Amino acid sequence: MSEFAVALQSDPMSLRLEDGSCVAVVGGGPAGSFFSYFLLEMAGRIGLDVGVDIYEAKSFSGCGPASCNMCGGIVSESLVQLLATEGINLPGNVVQRGIDSYVLHMDVGSVRIDPPGKEKRIAAVHRGGGPRGSTGSAWGSFDGFLLGLAASKGATVIRERVESAAWVGGKPRLMTKKGESPEYDLLAVAVGINGLGPKLLEGLYCQRPSGSLVGGIRGKGPQLLEDLGVAYGPPKLTKTFICELPIGAENINRYLGTSMHVFLLNLPKLEFAAMIPKGDYVTVVMLGEDIDKQLVNAFLNRAEVKRCLPPDWEIPADFCRCSPSINIRGAARPLADRVVFLGDCAENRLYKDGIGGAYRTSKAAARTVAYYGISAEDFRQHYLPVCRNLATDNAIGKVVFATTHLIQRLRVTRRGLLRMVAAEQKSGAPAGMSSVLWDTFTGSAPYRDVFRRTLHPLFLGRFLYEIAMAAFARNGASQERRWEQAL
Amino acid sequence: MGTSSLGKVYQPHEIIVRQGEPGHCMYVIQSGKVELIKDSEGHEIFLGELGEGDFFGEMELFGKEPHAATVRALSEVSLLTVDKKLLLRKIQEDPSLGFRIMQKLSNRVRELENELMNTTRARLDDTLEMIRRSPR
Numbered sequence A: 001m002s003e004f005a006v007a008l009q010s011d012p013m014s015l016r017l018e019d020g021s022c023v024a025v026v027g028g029g030p031a032g033s034f035f036s037y038f039l040l041e042m043a044g045r046i047g048l049d050v051g052v053d054i055y056e057a058k059s060f061s062g063c064g065p066a067s068c069n070m071c072g073g074i075v076s077e078s079l080v081q082l083l084a085t086e087g088i089n090l091p092g093n094v095v096q097r098g099i100d101s102y103v104l105h106m107d108v109g110s111v112r113i114d115p116p117g118k119e120k121r122i123a124a125v126h127r128g129g130g131p132r133g134s135t136g137s138a139w140g141s142f143d144g145f146l147l148g149l150a151a152s153k154g155a156t157v158i159r160e161r162v163e164s165a166a167w168v169g170g171k172p173r174l175m176t177k178k179g180e181s182p183e184y185d186l187l188a189v190a191v192g193i194n195g196l197g198p199k200l201l202e203g204l205y206c207q208r209p210s211g212s213l214v215g216g217i218r219g220k221g222p223q224l225l226e227d228l229g230v231a232y233g234p235p236k237l238t239k240t241f242i243c244e245l246p247i248g249a250e251n252i253n254r255y256l257g258t259s260m261h262v263f264l265l266n267l268p269k270l271e272f273a274a275m276i277p278k279g280d281y282v283t284v285v286m287l288g289e290d291i292d293k294q295l296v297n298a299f300l301n302r303a304e305v306k307r308c309l310p311p312d313w314e315i316p317a318d319f320c321r322c323s324p325s326i327n328i329r330g331a332a333r334p335l336a337d338r339v340v341f342l343g344d345c346a347e348n349r350l351y352k353d354g355i356g357g358a359y360r361t362s363k364a365a366a367r368t369v370a371y372y373g374i375s376a377e378d379f380r381q382h383y384l385p386v387c388r389n390l391a392t393d394n395a396i397g398k399v400v401f402a403t404t405h406l407i408q409r410l411r412v413t414r415r416g417l418l419r420m421v422a423a424e425q426k427s428g429a430p431a432g433m434s435s436v437l438w439d440t441f442t443g444s445a446p447y448r449d450v451f452r453r454t455l456h457p458l459f460l461g462r463f464l465y466e467i468a469m470a471a472f473a474r475n476g477a478s479q480e481r482r483w484e485q486a487l
Numbered sequence B: 001m002g003t004s005s006l007g008k009v010y011q012p013h014e015i016i017v018r019q020g021e022p023g024h025c026m027y028v029i030q031s032g033k034v035e036l037i038k039d040s041e042g043h044e045i046f047l048g049e050l051g052e053g054d055f056f057g058e059m060e061l062f063g064k065e066p067h068a069a070t071v072r073a074l075s076e077v078s079l080l081t082v083d084k085k086l087l088l089r090k091i092q093e094d095p096s097l098g099f100r101i102m103q104k105l106s107n108r109v110r111e112l113e114n115e116l117m118n119t120t121r122a123r124l125d126d127t128l129e130m131i132r133r134s135p136r
Helices: A003-008 A030-045 A077-085 A142-152 A197-203 A221-227 A249-255 A293-300 A354-371 A376-382 A384-409 A411-427 A432-442 A447-454 A457-472 A476-485 B084-093 B095-133
Strands: A022-026 A051-055 A097-099 A101-106 A109-113 A122-124 A156-158 A162-168 A171-176 A186-189 A236-246 A259-263 A270-277 A281-288 A325-329 A339-341 B008-010 B015-017 B025-031 B034-040 B043-050 B070-073 B077-083
Touching (some): A022 A030, A030 A142, A030 A354, A077 A122, A077 B025, A077 B084, A097 A270, A101 A432, A259 A432, A270 A384, A339 A354, A354 A376, A354 A384, A384 A411, A384 A432, A384 A447, A411 A457, A432 A457, B077 B084
Parallel strands (some): A101 A259
Antiparallel strands (some): B025 B077, B034 B070
């Protein structure tokens, strides 16, 4: 270890990585891959020689949910820019479609929102090898790309499923079907909140340094972790619905183009829905309470949705779909001595930009590990503030989405919103409502920024004026139809 | 370039930034090549060529000076812009984000030092040669 690294980690009481230390990362999704990549990069900068093993059973090359980490597959505008600054440029076979605008659909009309510059800075990707039934050979997986990136930095990818973890001699060990791993100096848990991740968290068990078994019964993990100071409390989740509609590249170019289509419809239980055009498929994402088959059919049969699809296209009897969970409140205490939780199983952004949230928590954890140490106190001082910052922003996000929900419920507010956006787009000054909606629906800016902009007196005054105009203008409906025809 | 590319596409010979114009963003080359040209008293001086993964416009992010050179597309080129405001705010939150930019700037300083050294050495050699040849 270089003198610089020693100087950086100068607190003798702190646990820290040294030359030859080994780190286990459980889960090779974006959080695990980003953590491994940045840890190896930062360690290299300060001359610290550490090994990183990533345990990931998925290959991300197959098609269907088994090879996929189940999400809408949007890399936000801000994350695309940050990754480019980090030297991570998403390859053309991973970016299924560059998104440069979005179209807001409501029952009172539709309006297209173009950001200034009209540049494709949002990437639509598939997390796995492609939807079930797709040939998928031309496209690469986003998660596979990130895992490859971590491997290119020197991480070893172990294609095994971790079944449980043990605490031996004060250090973590992992159990797979093939047996027990060597002891690690640090365990980074990035198992997500879907698939087998939660089962692994429940399966964690601990052994005292003497070797006597503290526990080993599945389902008792959290309590046992608490005995060793790992007082992890799992995040609060809600279900979403995602499906992949096989429409074909030509039809997608014709009907959806390079725009993300956002729907604010007054459907019971539906908060928000979006159609994301990709290579040959369109990803439909629905957020709300208890989304069932009936609600999905009601949504797909709405006139606003059908207008985005070819007229002769019918919903196939079977298509790739899943109901993954999303994080709506972060985990409690996602840290302990030699243990850190990352991404969704720690804290993430509310509803949007989950990959961006994984980048932020993983990079903050990597910074802590490389430059400060691996004790609970190190994580508390240098990692937890990033998680708390996300949590505070999410609390403001809840207010933003509650306001959107209110606007969605009343026809007059929907018309007012449509009028305001259309007027901004026509004037070529897409600030105000256009930028607020852009950042809310694409996740490109923190919710606190979005909220601050909505409190501006000019913004509020203009919105109230447009609502009043929508309520009293006799030709309002015909004006809205004209905007829609202009799309 | 199809729908799967990110950024904005420029055609060959198209000017991307012009010397003297203010800079509001950094450009990251996604594909293709660009050339850097400096206008000096009506003459174009070729400064260099950049390709995929390289970036330019970063110096203008940290100061208020306009673009020091013109950048022109050599082939069809796809460029992603990184907003000045976003980048500076993120560097404030996470200073390690600026590492690659600092690395590039320090490489450039080293290259300039080498060039200056070579130029000075060449001038010195020329002067010594002149002195040697001059009649005593």
